[in-house]
Amino acid sequence: MTVIATENLSKRFPRVTALDGLTLDIGPGVTGLVGANGAGKSTLIKILLGLSPASEGSATVLGLDVAAGSDTAASIRERVGYMPEHDCLPPDVSATEFVVHMARMSGLPATAARERTADTLRHVGLYEERYRPIGGYSTGMKQRVKLAQALVHDPQLVFLDEPTNGLDPVGRDDMLGLIRRVHADFGISVLVTSHLLGELERTCDHVVVIDGGRLLRSSSTSDFTQSTATLAVEVTDTDAHPDGTATLRKALAGAGLGITADGRLLYVEAEGDDTYDVVRDAVAGLGLGLVRMEQRRHRIAEIFRDDDTLPASTPTTTSTTASTSATDPAGSPHAH
Amino acid sequence: MPTDAPATGSSGSSGNAAQAPAATDVIHDIGYRHYDGPRLGRGYARRSLFTQSLRAAYGLGRSAKSKVPPALLFGIMCLVALIIVAVAVGTGMDELPLDYTDYAIYLQPVIFLFIAAQAPVSVSRDLRFRTVPLYFSRPVERLDYVSAKYAAMASALFVLTATPLLVLYVGALLAKLDFTDQTKGFAQALVSAALLSLLFAGIGLAIAALTPRRGFGVAAVIAAFTVPFGAVSALQGIAWEQDNLGAIGWFALFSPIGLIDNVQSTFLGATPATASPEPVDPSTAAGTVALLVALAVAAGCFLFLLRRYRKAGL
Numbered sequence: 001m002t003v004i005a006t007e008n009l010s011k012r013f014p015r016v017t018a019l020d021g022l023t024l025d026i027g028p029g030v031t032g033l034v035g036a037n038g039a040g041k042s043t044l045i046k047i048l049l050g051l052s053p054a055s056e057g058s059a060t061v062l063g064l065d066v067a068a069g070s071d072t073a074a075s076i077r078e079r080v081g082y083m084p085e086h087d088c089l090p091p092d093v094s095a096t097e098f099v100v101h102m103a104r105m106s107g108l109p110a111t112a113a114r115e116r117t118a119d120t121l122r123h124v125g126l127y128e129e130r131y132r133p134i135g136g137y138s139t140g141m142k143q144r145v146k147l148a149q150a151l152v153h154d155p156q157l158v159f160l161d162e163p164t165n166g167l168d169p170v171g172r173d174d175m176l177g178l179i180r181r182v183h184a185d186f187g188i189s190v191l192v193t194s195h196l197l198g199e200l201e202r203t204c205d206h207v208v209v210i211d212g213g214r215l216l217r218s219s220s221t222s223d224f225t226q227s228t229a230t231l232a233v234e235v236t237d238t239d240a241h242p243d244g245t246a247t248l249r250k251a252l253a254g255a256g257l258g259i260t261a262d263g264r265l266l267y268v269e270a271e272g273d274d275t276y277d278v279v280r281d282a283v284a285g286l287g288l289g290l291v292r293m294e295q296r297r298h299r300i301a302e303i304f305r306d307d308d309t310l311p312a313s314t315p316t317t318t319s320t321t322a323s324t325s326a327t328d329p330a331g332s333p334h335a336h
Numbered sequence: 337m338p339t340d341a342p343a344t345g346s347s348g349s350s351g352n353a354a355q356a357p358a359a360t361d362v363i364h365d366i367g368y369r370h371y372d373g374p375r376l377g378r379g380y381a382r383r384s385l386f387t388q389s390l391r392a393a394y395g396l397g398r399s400a401k402s403k404v405p406p407a408l409l410f411g412i413m414c415l416v417a418l419i420i421v422a423v424a425v426g427t428g429m430d431e432l433p434l435d436y437t438d439y440a441i442y443l444q445p446v447i448f449l450f451i452a453a454q455a456p457v458s459v460s461r462d463l464r465f466r467t468v469p470l471y472f473s474r475p476v477e478r479l480d481y482v483s484a485k486y487a488a489m490a491s492a493l494f495v496l497t498a499t500p501l502l503v504l505y506v507g508a509l510l511a512k513l514d515f516t517d518q519t520k521g522f523a524q525a526l527v528s529a530a531l532l533s534l535l536f537a538g539i540g541l542a543i544a545a546l547t548p549r550r551g552f553g554v555a556a557v558i559a560a561f562t563v564p565f566g567a568v569s570a571l572q573g574i575a576w577e578q579d580n581l582g583a584i585g586w587f588a589l590f591s592p593i594g595l596i597d598n599v600q601s602t603f604l605g606a607t608p609a610t611a612s613p614e615p616v617d618p619s620t621a622a623g624t625v626a627l628l629v630a631l632a633v634a635a636g637c638f639l640f641l642l643r644r645y646r647k648a649g650l
Contacts, residue, residue, distance in 0.1 A: 049473050074475040078375050082473035090465045092399055104384040105474045107375040116371055123368060133399070149470060154371035186368040 002063070003028055003157055003189045004048060009057035011043050011213070018043040020213035021057070026191065030183045032200035032207040032221075033193040040213040041193040042085065045159045048191075050076055062156055078107060081150030081158035081188075085165060088146060091135025095126055095145045098134060099152050106153035113152075120148045123186070124178060140171040147178065151188065158182065160192040164199060176203045231268040233279055236289035244288045251282045270295070382480040385471075389488030393454045394495075402457070409450045410496055413443060417500035421507025431517070432508055436525030437606035439504065440497050440532055444593050447536065448561040450496055451489075455540030456553030458489055459641075464548035468645065482641045489541055493533035501525050524604040532596045535630045536561075538637030539592055545644045564591035569611035576612040584610050585618025589626055595633075598626035 004026040011019040018040045035041050046052040047059055050066045050073035059066045064076050089098060096117055103113035121130045124144040129137070134145060143163060150158050160179065164172045180203050182188050194200055200207055201221055209216040237244040245264055252259050255278050258269035268279060276293070283290045388397065394410070395403030417439070424432050440447060462468050471481055505522040509515065543560050544553040568591040575583040588594030588610065600606035602623020608615045618626070 051469075051472055070477065074378055074477070077473060078377070078475050080473075082470070084466070084469050084473075086466055088466045088470050090461055090467060092402070097397065101384075101388060102470060102474070104388075105381045105471055105476050107377050107380055107475055108371070109374060109376060109380075112371065112373050119369060153375070153474075187370070 001028060002026065002060075004031075004059070004061055004191065006044075006059040007057050009044075009047065009059050010055045011040070011047060011052070012055045018213050019047070019054070022210065022213065022215055023057075024208060024215065024218065026206065026208070028183075028189045029205035030179060030190040030192065030203055032204035033191055033210065034195065034197050034200060034207060035193075035210040035216075036195055039195075039210050041210065042161055043213075044210075045082070045161055045191070045193070048159065049080065049082060078153070079156050081153065081155040083146045083150040083158065083160045083163060085161040085193075087142070089134045089142055092133055094132055095121060095130040095134055095137075095141075095148070099145065099149050102149040103152040108153055116152050116154065117148075120152045121145075123181075124148045124151070125174070139166050140168075140174065143167060143171070143175060144178075147175075147182075151182065151186070155188060157189045157191065160190060162193055162195070164194065164196075172199065179203050231270050231275065231279060231293060231295060233266045233268055233283075233293050234264055234291040235266075235283055236291060238287055238289070241286060241288060244286070247286055248282060248288060251286060252279065255282060378475045378477065378480055381474065381476045382484045385476065385481065385484035386488050386491075389458055389485055390491050393458060393488060393492035405453045406450065409446050409453070410499070412446050413496055413500045414503055416443060417503040418507075421504060421511070424513075425507060425511040429511075431513060432504060435606060436501050436504060436521040437528050437600045437604055438609065439500060439525065440529060441593065441597060441609040443500075444561075444565075447493070447497065447532075448558060451493060451536050451540035451561070452554050452557035454492060455489060455537075455544040455557055456547075456550040458485055459541055459545045460548055460550045460553045463545065464550070472645075478642060478645050482638065482645060486537060486541060486638055486641065489537035490533045493537055494529060497529040497532060498526055501529065521605075524600070524606070528596060528600040528604050528606070531599060531627075531630060532593075534634045535592055535595065538634040542637040542640045542644075545641055561592055565593055567591070568594050572611040576616070581616050582619060584612060584616045585622035588618060589622070589629055592633075595626045595630045598623050599630060603627070 002025055004024065006022050006024045009019055009022040009024075010017070020040075022040070022044070033041050033044070043052070047054050048061050048066060053067065061076050062079055064072050066073065066076060093101075099117040099121060100113045103116055104110065108116060121127075121144075124147050126141060126144050126148070129141065134142065137145070143166075147160070147163065150160070163179065164175050167175055176199065179190055179192055183190050183205075192200065192204065197207075197209070204221050206218070206220050208218045233248070235244045235248050241247040245261065245266060249259055249261060249266055252266070252268060257271070257275065257278065260267045268275065270276070279293060280290075391397050392402075394406045420433060423429075434442065462471075468481075472478065501522060505518060508518045539560055540557050543556045547553050547556065568587050571587045571590075572584045575581070575587060585598060585608075588598045597606070597609050598618045601608040601618055602620055608617055610616050
């Protein structure tokens with residue numbers, strides 16, 4: 001099933017080409033739309049909302065053609081939600097009043113608008129403060145209100161334009177977790193934009209990278225970050241093994257696992273569930289203390305890097321490079 | 337007993353299944369519920385926006401502080417009418433001390449203040465806080481937004497100008513003044529009030545929509561009504577001095593209240609309120625042109641607002 005499809009979509013302004021022959025096919029789930037500022041992310045969203053006509057090409061949202069006239073556009077907008085990048089909240093009304101009003105603007109009857117507002121504000125994590133004027137909210141709370149107004153009419157798809165903008169690291173994590181829930185728990189597909197690639201890796205099922213209005217890459221995040229999962233292992237030294245790390249490294253290499261080292265951390269290629277058992281048994285067999293054993297995903301950034309031209313200087317990059325030769329257990333190229 | 341596990345427990349569309357009768361005194365997280373009720377579309381959204389904007393013009397649904405200016409101005413409009421009625425009844429007059437059509441002319445400063453204070457509230461806030469894109473990402477379209485805002489402001493002004501007329505009319509009937517005369521005067525003044533509301537709402541909103549800053553908006557709207565009025569009054573005074581009575585009616589075309597005055601003097605049996613020692617009736621031509629200009633200005637303001645939001649929506 002396709003949620004958003006574009007075919008050779010272009011948007012030209014008198015001096016700038018914002019989109020240049022963009023062809024996309026986006027399915028349900030959380031999709032990250034990544035690009036530098038000015039890459040055409042917001043332009044794409046506006047075309048998909050039917051707010052701005054495309055210069056060329058076509059686009060469908062939830063199976064409806066965005067250029068099919070105002071009735072179709074209205075029924076698209078009835079079924080999608082939009083959270084703009086910029087501030088859009090009046091400071092002198094409460095979150096409840098504001099979201100109720102926006103629900104009615106989406107066509108919800110008054111009673112339903114109130115019920116949905118209460119539900120949605122609770123889901124985004126606004127409780128007693130929802131009765132206070134928005135002007136007194138923190139940035140994180142304002143972002144939640146913006147998200148709530150995009151969800152209040154129970155859309156099938158939401159466009160979130162830079163939802164983590166201006167948030168501190170904790171707020172960023174909260175927002176990303178919330179976005180994940182929008183799909184996982186609410187069953188609403190999400191198109192989320194960011195100019196930060198790394199931030200989308202935990203959140204998105206699929207990442208689309210555009211640059212200068214062109215499609216750079218469209219990939220499933222799981223393809224890259226799960227199939228080549230790496231374990232980070234750290235162990236203590238013991239009297240019997242003064243350099244526990246080196247000892248374990250030798251033992252694991254002997255067990256046929258691809259390993260790289262970074263100081264006290266060992267990165268083990270996880271080839272399957274039994275890799276965990278092998279590591280555990282090896283550590284126990286040597287009598288070492290296991291400080292940590294955790295899954296280390298690859299960074300999306302690496303996916304879009306040209307592997308051939310970059311030296312494998314960081315451990316995670318090493319793993320990416322190694323994944324091509326993971327079948328050769330002893331061939332870990334960066335032993336030292 | 338329903339579990340109060342976090343909503344992560346219920347996935348996707350199973351939300352409704354998690355909705356179980358809850359015991360009293362306990363708040364249960366019932367997970368996400370989908371909405372499958374009616375979606376009433378554009379027409380409903382437009383009507384809701386109209387109602388909300390009309391209420392907001394009188395501070396209803398807004399903070400207590402925002403209720404003060406419109407309530408005060410509305411109070412003044414009605415209080416003056418009440419006093420007039422009281423005097424008329426108390427002294428046993430056989431007609432009201434002023435024509436219905438004169439009322440808006442005498443109390444024009446109050447109307448100016450109302451439109452100056454409330455037009456920016458209606459449009460500048462959405463522009464300033466950039467709420468406009470939230471409307472246009474919904475079924476509401478530009479035409480819906482502008483017509484709802486325009487109709488709401490015109491209705492708010494009509495309420496402001498017609499309510500005191502109603503007070504006068506009811507008072508006059510209670511004082512057993514001549515029913516036919518009173519009804520005719522009241523009806524004529526209502527028509528005039530409707531035209532005034534339409535014209536003033538357009539001018540006020542168009543000017544307010546130019547600036548996202550509310551303070552500028554208020555000042556600019558006041559200036560747009562008072563400066564032409566002052567200038568036209570001065571010109572009319574000069575014309576009277578020079579005995580050029582025909583020009584007086586034509587000068588009135590250059591101020592909003594002058595347009596209304598010309599129209600109601602020509603078509604609605606009002607006494608002209610020109611800035612001259614004695615009322616000077618405008619020529620029928622000047623009255624007709626005034627009517628056309630008033631309608632054209634109102635339509636122009638509407639089109640301007642449509643244009644204004646073409647950019648602001650993005």
